[in-house]
Amino acid sequence: MELDRETLEKAAQGALERPSDAMFWDDRLFTTHGAVFHWAELSDDLLEESNYLTALAEIQGAAGDDADEHVIDGTSRHFAHGSLRTIYxxxxxxxxxxxxxxxxxxxxxxxRKKHGRRRFLCGACKNDWDWDSKHYGLPALEPIAYRPRFTAAFIEATELALSLQDYPILDESDYSEREWEAFEKALKEAVEHAQSEYGLVDTCAEDNAIAELYYQNEDGEHRQNWRSPDDVDWEVVATEYREARDVYFLELATEVYRWNVLGYSPDQLALFAA
Ligand SMILES: [Zn+2]
Known part of the structure; x- marks a missing residue:
């Protein structure tokens, strides 16, 4: 994507616009460095997290050796979000x-004068200068537009921000990995909760063996239909865990029966299983 000057200038204006309600710990913020991405760290919003960290890596990559100077990964307290990460x-x-x-x-x-020195002004200060020229009737040469160069980091940040307008995910595989990790964590929590019901009865080894049966159950809701942490339903997990537990103890009872009544040793039973 090749960005035109106008797009970049508009993006620069937006990024450097200083919020009126905040204090900044670093005087580069909103003077030389503009805010380009945000992430409310405690929000559990995996998409925002993925996009933020992807953007950070891409922008640092684009900045190359200048990354330390040109890219700031800042954290600030925010009244609504608790902790807000911002890429400047x-x-x-x-x-x-x-x-x-x-x-x-x-x-x-x-x-002002034909052979006078040129002075450089920003857009806002040039408006004042125009007003002075007109108001006091001062002679002036036609102003010349000056086009400051943008950093590679800023051009990259603007491209990423624009691409998000077309498609909400910067890195599909990064996002699905995060979602999968969060799902596994949520499922583990639900299983631990289901186990707590038998906390006084089952041993730790039994807990683990039953959980393994539960995870492997191909017919389980978690295998068939669940992909994200929001899918995890503790009631369903509790029911399916109880079923896995029944299977486990039934199997155990059968083994004890074979051993005690039929006289097979555990090694012999393993041969049957194979
Ligand atoms: Zn100025």
């Missing part, structure tokens, strides 16, 4: 000319 990237290149009035990136070179 340096918008313009290091050697960019700054506005002589306010030090933001310059956008115009202006001069």
């Amino acid at each position: 990237v340096q918008v313009y290149d290091d050697d960019v000319i700054r506005c002589r009035k306010c030090a933001s990136a310059a956008a115009w070179a202006v001069s």
Whole structure:
């Protein structure tokens, strides 16, 4: 994707717009470095997490040797989200000319006199300069647009942000891996809860053996239909765990019966199983 100047300038404006309700610990934020991605860390939003961390890696990759300087992975306290991670990237290149009035990136070179020195101003300060020229009737040369260079990090960040408008996932496989991990964790919690019902009866080894039977059960709801943590239903897990437990103890009772009544040793039984 080749981004045009106008798109990048609009993105730069948005990224550098300083929120009025917040304090910043680093004076580069919203002066040289603009905010491009956010992630509310405690939200359990796996898609946001995946997109944020994918974007961070891609932007750092694009920045190359400048990553330490150009990319900031910042954390701030937020009244609604608890903890908010934000990627800030340096918008313009290091050697960019700054506005002589306010030090933001310059956008115009202006001069009052034909042979006078050119001075560089940002868009806002140039508006004041225009007003002065008109109001006081000062002679001035036609201003020349100055185009500061964007950093590779900022161009990459803008491309990623735009691609999210077309499709909500930056890295499909990263996202599904995270979702699968979260699902397995949720399922494990549900199984542990089901086990707690037999906490006084079953031994630890029995717990593990039954859980293994449960996980392997191809007909189980968790094998057939569940893919994400939200699918995990504790009631269903409790029922299926009880069934696995019944199977386990029935099998155990059968073995004891074979051993005691029919006289087979466990080794002989293993041969039958094979
Ligand atoms: Zn300015």
